[in-house]
Amino acid sequence: MTKQEYSFETQLLHNKHKFDPNTGAVSVPVQYASTFHQPSVDKFGKFDYSRSLNPTREALEDIIADMEGGSRGLAFSSGMAAISTAFLLLSQGDHVVVTEDVYGGTFRMVTQVLTRFGIEHTFVDMTNLEEVKAAIQPNTKVLYVETPSNPLLKVTDIEAISTIAKGIGAWTFVDNTFMTPYLQRPLDLGADIVLHSATKFLGGHSDTLSGLAVVKDEELGKQLYALQNSFGAVLGVQDAWLVMRGIKTLSVRMNQSQESAKQIATYLENHPLITNVHFPGLENHPQYEIHSRQADGPGAVLSFEIENEDFFKEFVNHVELPVFAVSLGGVESILSYPAKMSHAAMPVSERQKRGISNTLLRLSVGLESPEDIINDFSNALELASRHLIKE
Numbered sequence: 456m457t458k459q460e461y462s463f464e465t466q467l468l469h470n471k472h473k474f475d476p477n478t479g480a481v482s483v484p485v486q487y488a489s490t491f492h493q494p495s496v497d498k499f500g501k502f503d504y505s506r507s508l509n510p511t512r513e514a515l516e517d518i519i520a521d522m523e524g525g526s527r528g529l530a531f532s533s534g535m536a537a538i539s540t541a542f543l544l545l546s547q548g549d550h551v552v553v554t555e556d557v558y559g560g561t562f563r564m565v566t567q568v569l570t571r572f573g574i575e576h577t578f579v580d581m582t583n584l585e586e587v588k589a590a591i592q593p594n595t596k597v598l599y600v601e602t603p604s605n606p607l608l609k610v611t612d613i614e615a616i617s618t619i620a621k622g623i624g625a626w627t628f629v630d631n632t633f634m635t636p637y638l639q640r641p642l643d644l645g646a647d648i649v650l651h652s653a654t655k656f657l658g659g660h661s662d663t664l665s666g667l668a669v670v671k672d673e674e675l676g677k678q679l680y681a682l683q684n685s686f687g688a689v690l691g692v693q694d695a696w697l698v699m700r701g702i703k704t705l706s707v708r709m710n711q712s713q714e715s716a717k718q719i720a721t722y723l724e725n726h727p728l729i730t731n732v733h734f735p736g737l738e739n740h741p742q743y744e745i746h747s748r749q750a751d752g753p754g755a756v757l758s759f760e761i762e763n764e765d766f767f768k769e770f771v772n773h774v775e776l777p778v779f780a781v782s783l784g785g786v787e788s789i790l791s792y793p794a795k796m797s798h799a800a801m802p803v804s805e806r807q808k809r810g811i812s813n814t815l816l817r818l819s820v821g822l823e824s825p826e827d828i829i830n831d832f833s834n835a836l837e838l839a840s841r842h843l844i845k846e
């Protein structure tokens with residue numbers, strides 16, 4: 456059986472880094488060296504300095520490239536370092552079209568940093584292809600997609616956007632953090648660069664910050680590598696190892712969390728105090744069809760709105776199981792408050808325009824028993840109602 460015939464799950468474990476060829480160790484060695492001895496004046500080895508290439512980081516870069524079906528992977532010190540480095544492919548006078556409910560850090564990069572370098576942007580609702588086409592300018596170089604989006608889980612048709620981009624000679628960047636390549640492979644759908652905050656599901660344990668970028672086109676890979684080496688926001692070796700460790704259990708974690716997310720979303724949808732549930736696994740999700748076509752599952756992140764701000768505060772005060780924190784994709788469930796956390800970098804007016812209300816909560820479902828989470832939510836909603844009735 457050749458490698459190509461193994462399933463994705465099997466390749467998470469049995470890839471070319473399953474053991475170290477020098478020692479047989481079944482874990483990639485963590486190579487702390489910053490520099491590498493060279494054999495002679497006219498003969499340099501493969502490795503010279505760890506910003507340019509490091510064997511531990513390279514193993515992770517190989518693994519993510521294979522997982523995404525790309526030709527080259529690059530690992531960065533955070534998701535934002537990967538995203539920002541990809542934007543350095545642009546030059547003064549260029550323009551990007553960005554999905555409007557983009558991750559808060561990406562919003563900040565586009566609106567506060569790229570603008571200072573003369574790179575323009577237009578935010579659009581990417582679920583509306585006409586709006587995307589209308590935003591295109593002669594200097595548009597990138598269509599920037601996040602799907603499902605954060606925190607409203609809106610779904611963009613990656614293939615349709617890639618086709619529009621190709622038609623105007625622009626690149627398509629896709630932030631694939633919420634899905635991971637286990638559920639969605641944007642390069643196969645025509646995207647040029649896939650970006651990840653590996654801090655989330657790929658790392659999976661809320662214990663490391665990391666970012667990844669993958670390309671299919673070799674020339675684009677060389678350009679992005681040159682920027683990684685120039686800008687220098689590379690991933691450290693210990694973190695690279697932690698992400699590789701996390702990736703080994705990606706499929707089992709995703710399967711479990713995703714099944715629980717479906718149950719929790721259905722529970723919330725039927726609760727009278729919950730006004731809206733955003734989850735691409737619900738058949739009434741506006742882009743359910745598109746998502747089912749381009750991804751192998753809805754993932755494990757959902758968001759929901761509570762009837763009013765008083766209930767909302769009481770609910771958060773009484774919920775016990777999930778950690779109340781920024782971030783997602785951990786083994787523990789994480790409840791977060793986009794208006795004050797991931798999207799705090801966005802002005803109130805922009806948040807409201809995008810439908811990120813003050814009673815919206817985002818839940819990243821971990822590996823707990825879904826019944827326990829549902830019971831916890833039930834109790835918290837019950838206590839919230841009683842408390843408010845007393846007042």
Ligand SMILES: *Cc1c(COP(=O)(O)O)cnc(C)c1O
Nearest residue numbers: 533534535558605632652654665
């Ligand atoms: C967290 C996140 C990022 C940023 O990644 P960091 O690792 O925190 O720098 C980018 N995009 C999405 C969708 C994220 O959730």
